[in-house]
Amino acid sequence: MGLVTGLVILITLLKTLLMLRHIIDLTTDYMPSRFKSISFATEEYEAHHDLSKIYGERVVSMDKSFEKCRDRHINTITITSICPNNGTFESTTDLLQSQFKIISDSLAPYVSLIQNQTEQKKNSTVVIIPNAFCNEQRVNSSDITVSTQMSTSKIMRLVALATRWNGPVSVAVKIIDIEDIYEIQSIFRDHQENLEKVTFHLYLESKALRFPTNFLRNIALDQVKSDYFAILDVDLFPSPIDTHQHLRSIFDKNPHHEKKLKNRSVFVFPAFEIADEIPDKNVTANHLFYPETKEMALRMYNVKQINIFYFDRFEPSHRATNYDLWKSNSTDITYHINATEWGYEPYFIGAKKNIPRYYRYFRGHGFDKVSFTTDLLYSGYSFEVLRDFFIFHVNHPIAPKMKKKADVKLNRICIKGFMDHLVKEYGDGSIEKVKNLPFWNDWKKKSGWGRN
Numbered sequence: 001m002g003l004v005t006g007l008v009i010l011i012t013l014l015k016t017l018l019m020l021r022h023i024i025d026l027t028t029d030y031m032p033s034r035f036k037s038i039s040f041a042t043e044e045y046e047a048h049h050d051l052s053k054i055y056g057e058r059v060v061s062m063d064k065s066f067e068k069c070r071d072r073h074i075n076t077i078t079i080t081s082i083c084p085n086n087g088t089f090e091s092t093t094d095l096l097q098s099q100f101k102i103i104s105d106s107l108a109p110y111v112s113l114i115q116n117q118t119e120q121k122k123n124s125t126v127v128i129i130p131n132a133f134c135n136e137q138r139v140n141s142s143d144i145t146v147s148t149q150m151s152t153s154k155i156m157r158l159v160a161l162a163t164r165w166n167g168p169v170s171v172a173v174k175i176i177d178i179e180d181i182y183e184i185q186s187i188f189r190d191h192q193e194n195l196e197k198v199t200f201h202l203y204l205e206s207k208a209l210r211f212p213t214n215f216l217r218n219i220a221l222d223q224v225k226s227d228y229f230a231i232l233d234v235d236l237f238p239s240p241i242d243t244h245q246h247l248r249s250i251f252d253k254n255p256h257h258e259k260k261l262k263n264r265s266v267f268v269f270p271a272f273e274i275a276d277e278i279p280d281k282n283v284t285a286n287h288l289f290y291p292e293t294k295e296m297a298l299r300m301y302n303v304k305q306i307n308i309f310y311f312d313r314f315e316p317s318h319r320a321t322n323y324d325l326w327k328s329n330s331t332d333i334t335y336h337i338n339a340t341e342w343g344y345e346p347y348f349i350g351a352k353k354n355i356p357r358y359y360r361y362f363r364g365h366g367f368d369k370v371s372f373t374t375d376l377l378y379s380g381y382s383f384e385v386l387r388d389f390f391i392f393h394v395n396h397p398i399a400p401k402m403k404k405k406a407d408v409k410l411n412r413i414c415i416k417g418f419m420d421h422l423v424k425e426y427g428d429g430s431i432e433k434v435k436n437l438p439f440w441n442d443w444k445k446k447s448g449w450g451r452n
Contacts, residue, residue: 060077060078060079061078061080062075062076062077063075063076063078064076067361068361068417069361069413069414069416069417070361070410070413070414071122072121072123072124073122073123073124074123074124074125074126075123075125075126076125076128077110077125077127077128078128078129078130079106079127079128079129080129082099082102082103082106082129082134083099083134084098084099084102084134092192093189096133096185096188096189096192099133100181100182100185103129103132103133103181103202104178104181106129107127107129107178107181107202107204108178110125110127110204111178111204113125114126114127114176114204114205114206115176115177115207117206117208118206118209119208119209119210124205124206126203126204126205126212127202127203127204128201128202128203128204129201129202130201131199131200131201131223132200132201132202133188133199133200135196135197135198135199135200137168137196137197137199139168139226140226141226141227142227142228142248142251143167143168143226143227143244144167144168144226144228144229144230144244144247144248145167145168145169145170145224145225145226145228145229145230146161146162146165146167146168146169146170146229146230146232147170147220147221147224147229147230147231147232148161148169148170148171148172148220148231148232148233148234149171149173149174149213149216149217149219149220149233149234150171150172150173150174150216150234151173151174151211152173152174152175152180152183152184154234154235154280155173155183155184155187156187156281156283157234157235157280157283157394158195158198158234159187159191159194159195159285160237160283160284160285160394161236161237161238162194162195162197162198163194163285164237164238164239164241164242164243164285165230165238165243165244166197166241166242166243166244166245167197167244167245167248168197168198168199168224168225168226168244169198169199170198170199170220170221170223170224170225170229171198171199171200171201171220171234172201172202172203172217172219172220172223173201173202173203173216174203174204174205174211174216175202175203175204176204176205176206176207181202184200194285199223201219201220203216203219209363210363210364210407210410211363211364212360212363213358213362213363213364214358214359214360214361214362214363214368214371214372215358215360215363217231217358218357218358218360221352221355221357221358222357226352227262227351227352227353228261228349228350228351228352229349229350229351229352229355230269230347230348230349231347231348231349231350232269232347233347233393235393235394235395235396236271236309236391236392236394237285237290237391237392237394238269238389238390238391239290239292239293239294239297239389239391240292240293240294240389241285241286241292246389247349247389250333250388254333257333257334260334261349261350261351262353264354264379264381264382265350265381265382265384266346266348266349266350266376266381266382266384267334267348267349267350267384267386268321268337268346268347268348268383268384268385268386269347269348269349269386269389269390270318270321270323270326270385270386270389270390270391271308271309271310271318271321271346271347271390271392271393272291272297272301272306272307272308272309272390272391272392272393273306273307273308273309273310273393274289274290274305274306274392274393274394274395275304275305275306275307275395276289276305277395277396278394278395278396279396283394289305290392291306291390291392294329294388294389294390297390297392298327301327306392308323309391309392314343316341316343316344317343317344317345318344318345318346319341319344320338320339320341320346321346321385322335322337322385326385326387326390329387331387332387333386333387333388334384334385334387335384335385336382336383336384337383337384337385338383339376339377339382339383340377340438340439342370342439342442343370344370344373345369345370345372345373346373346383347391349386354379356372356375356376356379357375358371358372359372359375359414359418359421361411361414361418362414362418363407363410363411364403364404364407364410364411365403365404365407365408365411366404366407366408366411366412367408367411367412367414367415367418368411370439371418373439374439374443375422375425377437377439378422378425378426378434378437379426412447415447416447419440419443419444419447422434422440422443
């Protein structure tokens with residue numbers, strides 16, 4: 001019995017060594033020397049890298065980083081420039097089939113390695129493929145690109161969001177195996193017209209690891225090609241429909257508002273949620289329950305068919321938007337608000353240049369968006385609310401409270417690192433320069449950290 005067990009262990013070790021050798025060989029073969037020193041997943045995350053600038057030819061590059069607050073080493077493998085030559089295919093269907101085959105073949109060597117990783121292990125690997133489906137749709141600098149993230153279970157919501165927005169969309173998608181690629185392929189084939197303005201960025205990581213919400217948000221934001229972006233979650237739909245065209249029309253007629261975006265203002269969408277839950281399979285771009293105009297939203301709000309988003313769970317999350325003023329219709333196209341109440345986590349439009357990035361170490365639920373609000377405030381951004389636009393959350397089954405509490409507990413240990421980031425980025429290394437800024441004492445209380 002001991003001999004058999006020993007042989008099994010030996011065979012397993014040999015298989016692991018062969019797989020690691022394959023990964024190393026693959027990385028070395030395809031990585032030009034100029035890429036070998038590239039690092040865009042460092043401790044603080046190189047937030048201002050435009051990833052498109054370091055991708056030139058087909059390349060597999062590897063970066064090693066350390067997730068300090070979780071004591072975990074991360075190997076980040078990025079596969080780029082995998083697009084087939086369009087001229088060699090007779091139809092779009094053949095081209096798509098080839099593209100998905102390339103994606104599957106590119107990810108296959110890493111899947112079994114990644115699936116065996118757990119939260120408890122001190123090493124993990126992720127694989128990223130930016131613009132995986134080679135969407136070469138023209139994006140104008142004046143466009144506003146939705147930046148969002150999701151798992152494959154939300155893809156029908158993405159179809160509805162992209163249809164309602166009717167402008168460019170950049171989405172980072174966490175996948176856990178090759179089956180997820182086949183699921184995306186099926187939806188993509190059936191809804192290609194609705195998704196033609198969407199660029200997909202794939203992120204392969206173990207199912208056992210908590211959802212990398214902020215890392216995905218950064219990937220999607222880095223890949224925005226226009227001067228402006230709109231931060232939305234994939235469950236939040238904009239109104240009125242064809243939102244991108246309506247917004248561009250307003251900015252074209254009122255260029256000073258566009259200048260505000262370039263001068264460190266962000267424009268907030270008032271956020272609501274539909275009282276009734278709509279199953280994923282029934283989510284479409286248009287639905288009887290959707291508020292399609294501001295007038296309709298006000299009527300539905302008065303009879304409690306829609307509510308302020310998340311207000312019954314945590315009022316500060318959207319209270320600073322000042323819904324009474326929005327409902328009054330008595331303001332200019334935008335109106336200024338005070339965004340310094342702890343917990344404020346709005347969705348908004350901004351200019352991409354010099355915008356901070358999300359603190360990537362907050363995973364799952366808890367502190368993920370309010371940390372971004374903190375960065376914006378410390379960077380000198382002001383907040384204004386769009387008078388004639390809004391978004392609404394299409395409700396879905398929510399994660400169990402125990403899971404959310406577990407996420408918050410794990411994220412709490414990363415708060416000290418986030419506060420260190422604030423000191424380094426905005427205080428030149430001095431706590432004295434930041435301790436009187438908004439949210440500092442709130443972060444201190446949340447962390448239980450005894451710094452003065």
